[in-house]
Amino acid sequence: MSASLSGSKKTKEAPRTRDRAATEEKILAAVEQILARDGFSALGINEIARQAGVDKVLIYRYYGGLPELLRAFGERGNFWTSIEELLPDIAALREQPIAELLTAFLSRFIDALRKRPLTIEILAMEIDAPNALSQVLDEVREEWGRQVAKVLGGDTHPDTVELNVSINLIVAGALHLMVRARRTVAWSGIPIQQEQGWDAIKHGIAWLVPRMLSNGGMPHGK
Amino acid sequence: MSASLSGSKKTKEAPRTRDRAATEEKILAAVEQILARDGFSALGINEIARQAGVDKVLIYRYYGGLPELLRAFGERGNFWTSIEELLPDIAALREQPIAELLTAFLSRFIDALRKRPLTIEILAMEIDAPNALSQVLDEVREEWGRQVAKVLGGDTHPDTVELNVSINLIVAGALHLMVRARRTVAWSGIPIQQEQGWDAIKHGIAWLVPRMLSNGGMPHGK
């Protein structure tokens, strides 16, 4: 079926059989599918070639090897959530107490991440085997963290250092539960694979944040 | 080839002492060494036999396979921290505000876990590949969680549900940072491989806990 080109001198149509760009796309798509379906441990050259329906030698030719392929995959990006995506209504929220803003932010952050199983997978892989892909995510997240600090800390809160650590601890905890939820049904009684469990977590955060931001019960001046 | 000649079967000069108990111990020790040195991904039958200086067929004979070996290893126990170990002075602490008790508990919990790299390794392995070993740890931890709730929640706090979720979130966050610290130097600017970073985290917790336990700034009731 060698696509006998009947009068196709200028060949505008996409070449079917021989098309490097399409092959590269198939390879990248295979990476995504394998990661989503079986996780990082299943991500090898052979498996990628198999999934993409492509000879593995092409992976070496086009990318050099797995690390470079992962980097290329990582640069397709969109693995994290932008601040704007999380807080489109930031102007309105600024009218409210800061606790409202932070609560909304954390709650939406959880929802957004949980809709990105691929990101959670990368996060999990980073725990055991940091690689080119997780490094890309790492850089994005660091920059994100800086922006978050700026947006939320804009109104110079008195205890910025401790508050910052506390927020980071909560974020880390949420990420931990998301990562664990891939394989484990519950955490200390919280059903982290079910919507109900995450509602409880978000509810807990909504309870915690205002207390965290208040100076309740503390002697003044720290 | 195949020199079936019985000429000189001398090759091995050391007629290994024959001692099953000692061999089993060597195998279990090898598991521990590999886990501590290279992590779970390096833990295979061949590698264990190599590290133990023992033929792998003995692993199959004595344990049946890797899962059973892991279970046997897990039952050597001591992977978690008892409440008593964390709070030997609980009686004295009970005289203090509850915030003191909880702060001390979390802080010591972090210190205790960080001194158990093997436990952190098991925790990490559980994220990607729950197995017989992580299951043992899981059971211990669930029971531990129940005891903690009893000790800390003994004085019926008004907001037990949300408080419980919040504490769990903090614990999960701390565990996440410990697990990440095996391979990553920092988290959002916190140097989690250095004592200084963990001091900051504990300091943050000491700041957060009293606020969490107060009703600061909140309308009463809800």
Next chain:
DNA sequence: GCGTCTTGTCACTTGTCGGTGACTTTAAGC
């Protein structure tokens, strides 16, 4: 038409893994 580079196919080497059959050597019971 011709040659040439690129895309794609195939077969192969090398290494490691989990797992097993069959052997030899030791120690203990008689």
Next chain:
DNA sequence: GCTTAAAGTCACCGACAAGTGACAAGACGC
């Protein structure tokens, strides 16, 4: 002594992994 069963050794298997060399065939410039 002899028998026997356990402890330990050796060699092998099949599966699968990463990586490579050789080659067929489409696409393109001329």
